[in-house]
Amino acid sequence: ETGVTQTPRHLVMGMTNKKSLKCEQHLGHNAMYWYKQSAKKPLELMFVYSLEERVENNSVPSRFSPECPNSSHLFLHLHTLQPEDSALYLCASSQDWGALSGGRTGELFFGEGSRLTVL
């Protein structure tokens, strides 16, 4: 139990569906992240939110839309996905981000991931 909870754990969707992944952290952290892990590839950072403001967007296609309504919740809205978007989507949180971290990278706490299959 890492204090970061992701739902659903598994999701199968068609290319025309709209779905959302949810992440909730109970650690009082100020920064939250979405990572993507495709089969046999390294984790790819997608988005970073710090104090509910998006601070990093790594050229992610617009069919992925993040939302951070408060510092404890992070969503990834999915729309018109492609089969190659099938992957494990991981949420993480850390105490702070960037300058707020005092020049030191914060340890990341990851959820168990949401396994997405796009048909």
Added chain:
Amino acid sequence: DAKTTQPPSMDCAEGRAANLPCNHSTISGNEYVYWYRQIHSQGPQYIIHGLKNNETNEMASLIITEDRKSSTLILPHATLRDTAVYYCIVSGANSKLTFGKGITLSVRP
């Protein structure tokens, strides 16, 4: 952030120490060395981090060379549950951890 180089895989016997090497020859003065591991189909788990000095916690020890160009993660008594992919990451002030391919550790009975 500096790049790291790790062998693709290694194995060790259960109960023995596992020494996982990492090269980071381009590390800069304000960058930390982080180690994470990922057990199959789970999210990565933080293990340990260090700047200059060697560090130890309940999971592992981190030995950083004096020139900081390489480090070794030591699992003192490896168990079957330590079988995982171990990531060595160097990162500075912006909290952006870039994961590479890591090293796959297989602990054999």
